[in-house]
Amino acid sequence: MKHKVVTVKNVNKSMNLLRNLQSRSSIIPGLGLIHGPSGFGKTTTVVWMFNQTRSVYVRCYATDTPSSFLGRVLQEMGEVPRPPLSNMVGQVIERMVMDHCSLFIDEADHIVNNTRIMETIRDIYDSAEEPIVLIGMEQIARRISHRKQMFNRISEWVEFQPADLDDMEMLVKELFEINLDIKEDMLSYICNESGGEMRQILVALEKIERFAMANKLDTVDRRSWGKEPLFLLQRR
Ligand SMILES: Nc1ncnc2c1ncn2[C@@H]1O[C@H](COP(=O)(O)OP(=O)(O)OP(=O)(O)O)[C@@H](O)[C@H]1O
Ligand SMILES: [Mg+2]
Structure with a gap:
């Protein structure tokens, strides 16, 4: 199977999200949210997008602190972190403004309960005013909604949907090494059994x-x- 990203519906919607954030008028806030269940293709999509736009991608970890988070962002920007933290925030803002770059923050579920990291992200956004996109699981929208000042800066969002038959046909056309026709009964079967989850679909x-x-x-x-x-767990 070929190793490539297929522009299924969720990928196109995410590209639109970024385009809209980048071209928004100055009165519209610039935070974005991409959310959905595990294995639906969020990381694949965002990594693909960041490779074709001026942006920085970081993944959060369960053990993150403001210092480890900012250090990772700066490392991705090719900068050497210069503590203290207030200075590191300034470094990130400066680079985002200079390069006009967007910031993608994957696995944001890990930091959504960490007030200092979330407030730091808001500080960065308020100063740089460049798009920042948080990526997380289904529950993240509800969890962020408790942080009013963060939540009301989100102007664009995409909820990843299960792959449908059109998406499946695109995957088959673009990913197979050989010329292979998979009949619709088989495609529907895979679509239903996998619940539209990309990870399972690709394995099948x-x-x-x-x-x-x-x-x-x-x-x-x-x-x-x-x-x-x-x-692995077949229904019938
Ligand atoms: N658009 C796509 N084109 C080709 N393959 C894809 C695409 N989207 C997802 N995949 C495949 O599905 C797998 C799962 O996707 P990914 O890791 O991006 O999901 P995720 O939503 O980030 O899941 P998690 O929440 O568990 O991190 C990837 O390893 C990739 O191989
Ligand atoms: Mg992921």
Whole structure:
């Protein structure tokens, strides 16, 4: 299977989010939120976007403190952190303003309860006024809503949706190494069993591609695949 990012609906919506934030009028706040269940493709999308735009990507950790967080942002910016913390905040703001760059903060669930980190992000945004996008799981919107001053600066958001049949067809067309036709009964089956989760879908598609190559097939439907489980916990 090819290693590439397919521009499924969630990816396009996320690109729009960034475009809207970057081109917003000065009276509109510039925080964004991308959220959705595990394995739906949030990180893949954001890493792909940051590679094609002027932006910085950081991932948060459960052990993060203001110092480790700011240190990581500066490292990603190619800067040497110069403590104290107030100075490091200034360094981040300066680079964001100079480079006109956006900041993506992945796994933000880890920091959403950390008041000092969240307030630091708000300080950075208020001074730099460049887009900052938080990425997290389903519950993150509700959890941020308790932080009024953060929440009301969010002007763009995307909730990742399960992959649908159109997305599946795009994945098949763009990711397979071989010319392989997967019949609709099989595609619907994968879509339903995986709950539209990209991580599971890709695992299933890889198994089917291997199966087709080993058996020299150019078409696979549910009958030709047989009873072999495609998912770790198969419903039927
Ligand atoms: N648009 C895409 N094109 C190709 N592969 C994708 C795409 N989106 C997701 N994937 C595949 O699905 C896997 C899971 O995606 P990803 O890690 O981005 O999900 P996530 O939403 O960040 O999950 P988590 O919340 O667990 O971090 C990735 O390893 C990648 O291989
Ligand atoms: Mg992720």
